[in-house]
Amino acid sequence: MTVLLTLIQAVFYGLAIYLAWNCCYLLFFAVAGLRKIKPIQQEPAVYRKICVLIPAYRESAVILETSKAALHHYYHGTFDVFVIADGLDPETIVKLQAQYANVIQVSFDRSTKGKALLAAMQELSAHSYDIAVVLDVDNIMGINFLNEVNRAFDAGYSVVQAHRTAKNTGTSFAFLDACNEEINNHIYRKGHFAIGLSAALIGSGMAFDFAYFKRLLEGIGETVGEDKELDFRIAKDQVKICYLDQVYVYDEKIETAQVFTQQRTRWIAAQVEFMKKFALEGFRQLLQHGNLEFFNKTLQAFLVPRMLLIGILCLLFLQSWVNPYGLPPVFWGVLLAMLATALLLSLPARLYQDKRFLKAVLRLPYALFCMCLALLRIKKAKKSFLPTPHKAATSPAIIN
Known part of the structure; x- marks a missing residue:
């Protein structure tokens, strides 16, 4: 006993x-x-060429609005939007091309976001772009998003995470999800970056040196947490991840218990x-x-x-x-x-x-x-x- x-x-x-x-x-x-994190204020010496990558897995109902918003984003330099189409309807692809979005079609036995990004990067020339930006299929870039990303790269960073925040809080679960997002931003991004550590990646609203991103994605595999895999790979390289607290990308929050459970x-x-x-x-x-x-x-x-x-x-x-x-x-x-x-x-x-x-x-x-x-x-x-x-x-x- x-x-x-x-x-x-x-x-x-x-x-x-x-x-x-x-x-x-x-x-x-x-x-x-x-x-407080001081914003980067120096004026950039050059406006880098950016590719905006939007993996879209069976999201024909959403991607057209997201693509349209991305194409209308204002940036002082040159950028292109690439929709990585996995399981999109043929008519949706036609409409995307009519919007002047670039479409890269992919198909896998088991789809993952990491594999879709790798396929897209392998199709793009290594010298085509300077920066690769990753958005989710429901993301909208906030005002000056690309300009501020470019400013951070001009300051010497090669990986940047912006402040992802809610664009809908209509239900209790959406409001809870919005609260959870902001708590994560404060602890794992702002809190870490404020004391000299890297911010954590969140899966979207993030930007990478183009050549470095291509190397990071090699052998990404079928992980369901590609952002965490990238986090560990970047940490192993001892590359600092910058956090732009005042630069926003708007993200749809889950609205029902069923979707909440699936996401978690x-x-x-x-x-x-x-x-x-x-x-x-x-x-x-x-x-x-x-x-x-x-x-x-x-x-x-x-x-x-x-x-x-x-x-x-x-x-x-x-x-x-x-x-x-x-x-x-x-x-x-x-x-x-x-x-x-x-x-x-x-x-x-x-x-x-x-x-x-x-x-x-x-x-x-x-x-x-x-x-x-x-x-x-x-x-x-x-x-x-x-x-x-x-x-x-x-x-x-x-x-x-």
Whole structure:
């Protein structure tokens, strides 16, 4: 009996250390993100030629508006828009070409965004462009997006991540997703960049030196988390990722529980994939090469998804009132307070002051249930791309 009780205590203390590290990590970078990032102000010496790549997987209903908005974007230099068409209707391709968008048609037994980007880059000449910009099929570039990207490259960066933000918040799930996006921006991009680390890539609204991007995509494989794979590859090269906090790309947020679950299934599957793949490599990079960036990316792969972290801490806090073993309620209460502080610091005031915020918070238990479902379905992500369906129309106020 004594051995069993000792084992139970050890499990609780091990869990406490792990969850405390999660909360400390999030709170540290939430506080770091309060530092202002000075925008790059120097005038560019040259306006580089840019290709805007938009992978479109069976999104005929959305891509026409996205392509049109991209083609109408204002840039001082020269840029071309390339739609990577995977499973688009023939009439949609004709309409895209009528808009003067370039269309690169691809087809795979198992489609992934990484493979589509690699196929497109292999078709383009190595000397055709200076910068490759990646957008999702629902993304709209904010005002001066390409000009500011060019400015960052002129300042010496070769990888840039812009501030992706919501273009729709009409439902509770869309509002929650918008909040989640901004928290990620604050902690993993602004917070890291503010203290001299690389910002994390987010999958779209990102720009690369053209030749470097072509090399990064080699052997990208069938991963469902191509942005994380690129993150690790860039960190291994010790190349700094710039974050443009005031440069926006607008992204459609998910509006239903079903789509939320599908999207999170893909995200969790990607996190598990890279946790297994780079766990030992992270320590090797740190100890043998002093590569803190790579080690930090590895640490991020071991963080509990925030929605699950909230649920786990609440459950542990409640059980501690009736369970005589483990840690007291005050410990779990402090961790909950740390997590709540990190999230509130990371959330723009305009969101938690919004009257819809309380309504969205009341949906958290259901969102947590969806996250649990996503955990149970991660094997499904290995068999299917699980793309996020889109339906939001372009807002004329965003087109520039």
